[in-house]
Amino acid sequence: MVEYLIDRVGLPGWLAWTAAAALAAVLILNVIAGGALVFIWAERKIAARIQDRLGPTRTGGKFGWLQSLADGIKLLAKEDLMPDGADGMLFRLAPYVSFCASFCAFIALPFAFDFVGLRLNVAVFFVVAVLGLEVFGVILAGYASASKWSLFGSMREAAQVVSYEVPLGMCVVVPVMLAGSMDMVTIAEKQAGWFWNWYLFHDPFTFVIFWVYVTCAVASVNRAPFDLAEAESELVAGFHTEYSGLRWSFFFMAEYGSMFLVSAMAAVLFLGGWNGPVPLATLAGLSEGTGDTAGYLVRLLGMVNLLGKATLGVLVMMWIRWTLPRLRIDQVMTTCLKYCTPIAAVMFAGAMLWQLFLPGGLVPGMRRPAGEIREGWLEGPGGRAAASAPTGSGDLVLVPAAQVRP
Amino acid sequence: MIGAAVAVASTSCLGAVVPPLAVLDWHAVFFMLFAAAACGCALAVVLADNVVRMAFYLVLSLGATAGLFFLAGAEFVGAMQLMIYVGGTLVLLVFGVMLTAQAPFVSIKTSAGEKAVAGLLGGALLTLLLVAALSVEPWRRPGSVGPTEPSATPLGMALVGVRVDEPPAGSPAVGRSGYLLPFEIISVHLLVVLVAAAYLARAKRRKTPRPVEMVASVEPPVSVAEHAAIGREAPAGAPARSGSVLVGGGS
Numbered sequence: 262m263v264e265y266l267i268d269r270v271g272l273p274g275w276l277a278w279t280a281a282a283a284l285a286a287v288l289i290l291n292v293i294a295g296g297a298l299v300f301i302w303a304e305r306k307i308a309a310r311i312q313d314r315l316g317p318t319r320t321g322g323k324f325g326w327l328q329s330l331a332d333g334i335k336l337l338a339k340e341d342l343m344p345d346g347a348d349g350m351l352f353r354l355a356p357y358v359s360f361c362a363s364f365c366a367f368i369a370l371p372f373a374f375d376f377v378g379l380r381l382n383v384a385v386f387f388v389v390a391v392l393g394l395e396v397f398g399v400i401l402a403g404y405a406s407a408s409k410w411s412l413f414g415s416m417r418e419a420a421q422v423v424s425y426e427v428p429l430g431m432c433v434v435v436p437v438m439l440a441g442s443m444d445m446v447t448i449a450e451k452q453a454g455w456f457w458n459w460y461l462f463h464d465p466f467t468f469v470i471f472w473v474y475v476t477c478a479v480a481s482v483n484r485a486p487f488d489l490a491e492a493e494s495e496l497v498a499g500f501h502t503e504y505s506g507l508r509w510s511f512f513f514m515a516e517y518g519s520m521f522l523v524s525a526m527a528a529v530l531f532l533g534g535w536n537g538p539v540p541l542a543t544l545a546g547l548s549e550g551t552g553d554t555a556g557y558l559v560r561l562l563g564m565v566n567l568l569g570k571a572t573l574g575v576l577v578m579m580w581i582r583w584t585l586p587r588l589r590i591d592q593v594m595t596t597c598l599k600y601c602t603p604i605a606a607v608m609f610a611g612a613m614l615w616q617l618f619l620p621g622g623l624v625p626g627m628r629r630p631a632g633e634i635r636e637g638w639l640e641g642p643g644g645r646a647a648a649s650a651p652t653g654s655g656d657l658v659l660v661p662a663a664q665v666r667p
Numbered sequence: 668m669i670g671a672a673v674a675v676a677s678t679s680c681l682g683a684v685v686p687p688l689a690v691l692d693w694h695a696v697f698f699m700l701f702a703a704a705a706c707g708c709a710l711a712v713v714l715a716d717n718v719v720r721m722a723f724y725l726v727l728s729l730g731a732t733a734g735l736f737f738l739a740g741a742e743f744v745g746a747m748q749l750m751i752y753v754g755g756t757l758v759l760l761v762f763g764v765m766l767t768a769q770a771p772f773v774s775i776k777t778s779a780g781e782k783a784v785a786g787l788l789g790g791a792l793l794t795l796l797l798v799a800a801l802s803v804e805p806w807r808r809p810g811s812v813g814p815t816e817p818s819a820t821p822l823g824m825a826l827v828g829v830r831v832d833e834p835p836a837g838s839p840a841v842g843r844s845g846y847l848l849p850f851e852i853i854s855v856h857l858l859v860v861l862v863a864a865a866y867l868a869r870a871k872r873r874k875t876p877r878p879v880e881m882v883a884s885v886e887p888p889v890s891v892a893e894h895a896a897i898g899r900e901a902p903a904g905a906p907a908r909s910g911s912v913l914v915g916g917g918s
Contacts, residue, residue, distance in 0.1 A: 278693060351723060383746045383819050390750040397726060397757060404719050404764045412764070419761050426754075443819060 285378050289367045297517040298329040304579050311583040339506035346407035347503065355405060356504070356511035359398025363518035366391040370525055371446045373535040373563035384445040385433055388526060389426070392481065395519060396422040398512070399483075399490060399500045406503040414499030418483060418490035421593055425480045428601035432474035435467055435612050436460045436530040449534025456538035461531040464619070466611035471531045473605050475577075478523035480597065482516065485582035489590055517575075524574025525567060532570050535563030697738055704731035713785075716775050722760040729753050743819040826850045 266277035302317070305328065309316025321327025343352055369384040371377035381387050396418055403415020439460055440448040452458050460467050480487040491499030501512050528534060542548070542559040588596065708728035715721045729752045736745030777785075800806060825845045 275693065348717070348719070351720065354723075381742050381746075383743045386750070386819075387742070387746045390746050390754065393754050393757075394749070397760070400757070400760055400764065401719070401723065416761070416764070419757070423757065 289364065289378055293364060293367065293514060293518040293521070296521050297514045298333070300517045300520070300575055300579075301332070301513070302326070302329045303576065304582075307576070307579045308583045311580070333510070336506055336510045341506045341508065342503070344407050344503050348405040348407070351401045351405035352503075353508070355398045355402035356508045356515075357398070358401060359395050359515040360511045360518070362391055362395040362397065363515040363522065365394075366522050367518070369445065370522065371449060371529065371534070372567055373560040374446065374450070376560060376564055377446060380444070380446055383443045385437055385443045385448070385526075385530070388445075388522070389430060389433055392519065392522065393422065393426055395515060398515065402504065402512070403500040406500075408503050410496045410498070410502045411500050414490040414496050414502070417590060418500065420590075421483070421487065421489060421597075422481055424594060424597045425477050425601075428473060428597060428605045429477040429481055431602070431605035431609055432470050432477060433526075433530065435470050435609055438609075438613065439463060439467070439616060445529050445534075449529050449536065452533040453536045454540050454543070456533065458536075459531065459533040464612060464615040466608040466615060467531065470605060470608040470612070471527070473601050473608065474527060474531070476596070477601055477605075478527065479578055479581060480593070482519040482523055482578075484516075484520065484578050486585040486588050487593055488582075488587060489593060520575050520578055521571055524578070525571035527574055528567055528570035535560075535567040537562075537566045694738065698735070701731045701734040701738060704728070705735065716777075718775065719760065719764060722756055725759070726753055726756050729756065743822055 266272045266280060272280070302325070306316040306324070317325030317328035319325060320331045343349065366388045368378040369381045369387045371380070371384075377384075399418045400415045403411040403413075403418075406412075436448055437443050440451045442448060452460055456462065461471050462468065483490050489499075491501065496502070501509055504512065542562060547555050547559050705728050708724045708731065711724040712721050712728065715724060729748065733745045733748040733753065736742075736748055827845065827847055827850070
């Protein structure tokens with residue numbers, strides 16, 4: 262778009278860059294904020310259905326479509342309260358810290374091929390690192406509120422999130438190992454084709470570790486049954502006891518943003534990313550890598566795919582929340598340290614051995630991605646990419662991605 | 668076309684790698700922004716007198732440093748900075764919160780003598796660093812270090828023993844000049860530390876559990892320390908639990 266703005270529209274370079282960057286930032290911001298509106302409404306409806314109620318029915322027509330908007334207006338009109346003994350600066354800043362961490366992680370998330378805020382070579386690692394920072398806002402909120410309930414809530418959250426980072430990291434490593442790259446775009450591209458190319462169905466070990474990832478992801482975003490930080494039956498409302506109005510809603514935007522993010526991560530790492538279960542575009546003879554309208558439409562279809570998968574993940578999280586009872590803190594730690602971590606470690610070793618001894622899968626020729634691999638060194642000397650690369654000799658050829666990309 | 672633009676464009680808290688432009692040099696703007704944030708927050712760490720605020724400023728300073736790494740195209744180092752240093756400060760913050768529950772630590776005042784000594788030491792170190800940095804000839808000319816392809820792959824290959832950058836092909840050391848041995852030593856070392864920390868932090872059990880009826884009839888006076896040792900009643904913030912927090916953050 263920068264080239265388009267400079268060449269066709271005639272903007273000066275710096276203005277074109279600024280406009281393109283602002284557009285990307287605004288798009289990501291709207292995914293989080295708009296997503297939160299829809300998900301809060303969905304949460305209320307799902308909770309109601311699971312508890313045999315109707316949920317919101319009146320605001321905005323039959324299904325209560327506008328309930329979240331009405332809530333938002335109510336929150337805007339609420340008074341912004343702060344306790345007397347609170348640490349003013351930290352109390353005011355804490356919600357933004359949480360939201361900022363959630364927002365930053367979205368930058369590296371690919372929504373389709375090339376639809377990514379910033380294509381990082383270490384995207385997976387970056388997302389995991391930034392997602393762990395969300396807990397900062399919670400700890401600051403708990404400390405600055407000068408309330409025992411808040412402090413208890415935030416301390417629980419700190420212990421929980423830091424512990425669950427260990428198994429979560431181990432789960433994330435497996436798709437990275439299978440793809441040979443930490444670039445989320447590459448990982449999703451390697452799963453192109455029919456749904457049996459997805460890493461979920463790569464081997465039995467990845468199938469098991471996907472469920473470990475789901476458990477850890479639910480825990481790391483503090484959703485029930487792991488929502489001890491805001492256990493309302495014990496701690497009033499946990500870390501956000503003292504918050505009201507818009508600041509309170511920022512915590513929730515961050516929470517729903519993180520839920521969406523870990524679901525989208527699951528989609529990219531295990532569920533084929535933007536590749537649908539049936540490779541419709543490839544069957545129709547279209548490629549997502551081309552720059553014309555057809556390629557653009559294929560990428561748009563991919564984005565719908567990814568958003569659908571991520572939304573499905575969020576809905577499953579809601580289903581879990583309203584079905585399972587909350588765990589105690591010792592049960593949370595037991596789940597993490599005694600079950601998730603060892604299972605993840607064993608599955609990691611298993612997936613590694615499978616990759617060593619059965620790299621082609623049980624059925625020969627079944628696992629061939631239909632997408633093009635654009636990172637040259639992944640293919641090795643005999644691969645497509647190396648053949649098109651300028652230097653094709655040696656065991657390992659490093660070809661910059663820019664040269665291989667069409 | 669739009670996709671390509673989205674791929675390179677982002678105004679984030681962590682910045683974006685933007686090539687130099689004619690009118691407004693975004694690269695320089697972001698560099699100055701992050702550098703100012705890093706230096707200003709580092710000063711604030713020294714000048715603040717509340718432990719939690721210090722930790723918060725430290726997080727901002729280290730985060731801005733990560734932004735500088737991203738700006739320089741060292742994405743792996745930047746993500747590492749976020750993971751290790753910023754994440755590590757999280758544990759510091761937890762301890763800060765626990766400590767400030769007690770009165771003597773709520774406000775930490777540094778005396779003038781301490782400030783003088785720290786200023787002298789810091790100034791000396793800064794001078795040393797500046798002199799060393801300015802003595803490197805290529806660093807004194809702007810733009811002499813060309814852009815590199817941001818990739819973690821050569822780093823990872825070097826850690827498992829394959830150096831793809833050097834030495835030249837044909838030399839007998841090809842493929843054997845990596846860092847596999849140091850990597851393995853550090854891994855095993857960290858594993859030992861992890862196991863030891865888990866061992867120290869575990870709840871200790873009595874060797875011979877007493878029969879239930881004895882416990883019920885003769886209830887001995889149990890001190891708070893013993894409660895913690897048995898692991899029966901350790902609250903979420905008590906030191907008995909903090910061990911596990913440290914283990915998680917340290918890894």
